[in-house]
Amino acid sequence: MNAARDLHPEQLRSLLHFYADAGVEWLLEEEAVDRIAAFEAMRAARVAAAPPEASPAQQPARPAPARQEPARPAAPAPMPNVAIPDGQAVAEAEFAAGSARSLEELRTAMEAFNGCNLKTSARCLVFAEGKAKPSVMVIGAMPSADDDRDGLPFSGRQGAMLDRMLAGIGLGRAELLLTNVVPWRPPGNRPPSQREADICRPFIERQIALAEPNHLLILGNFAARFLFRSNETIHQLRGEWRNIEVSGRTIPAFATLHPQDLASAPISKRLAWQDLLTFRAGLKG
Secondary structure: OOOHHHOOHHHHHHHHHHHHHOOOOOOOOOOOOOHHHHHHHHHHHHHHHOOOOOOOOOOOOOOOOOOOOOOOOOOOOOOOOOOOOHHHHHHHHHHHHHHOOOHHHHHHHHHHOOOOOHHHHOOOOOOOEEOOOOOEEEEEOOOOHHHHHHOOOOOHHHHHHHHHHHHOOOOOHHHEEEEEOOOOOOHHHOOOOHHHHHHHHHHHHHHHHHHOOOEEEEEOHHHHHHHHOOOOOHHHHOOOEEEEEEOOEEEEEEEEOOHHHHHHOHHHHHHHHHHHHHHHHHHHO
16 A cells, blocks of 8 residues: 555545545544553653652641531532434424424424434534425435535535536526435434434425425435335436325436445446436426
């Protein structure tokens, strides 16, 4: 394996771009560091530098204790966060989502909802962006680090790649509604758990129902399996029109690869382009 110092600047720049597109946020040292040994050495140095304790004969006389005030009752400790059982959290999510009569009301309800643990680690809620009543609604899996920072879906490099993908078939953000299945970024971009996905399902389904899109474009493995309720992979689900039932309404849906898939495997761009052409033809039909 080549060390970073052995790479040409252009090679190093390309490697760092690849790591960023792949979601890498931390770099490791080239050689292992024994943190335990370093801690022990630091503790030994502190003990050696500490002044010796004075003997009882050398210690100054202590003044007489002052009259003590009556002890005041201690302030009550703050209540710890109590985990909401999954079944109750799903029920609360269904009630909150069902009570919303517009996308703005749904956003407010999701901002006030505390039943999903992902909210505690995310910077902010990443809600839908774009046209309120679109012909096409684009749905990804979950916010990226850029989305979590900006508070908008499909920000940063993944968003720029998606813009180029859509522009290739004549679509732009202004005429679409973009969102994610899960509105809070999981720690470290890990996939959401099944319980987390179940809690978030009422919100994305209510979002689809309120937006009333004519077509859905679903991006990536997690979102496709979630919305199609399937155990197949994105490579089995992509490239074909399927119907989704949401609030008693049947909506044609089409799945393809996520921009992150294309960043990590550029050879897949050919498949995504074929999918987008098929999707565009379906919009005209």
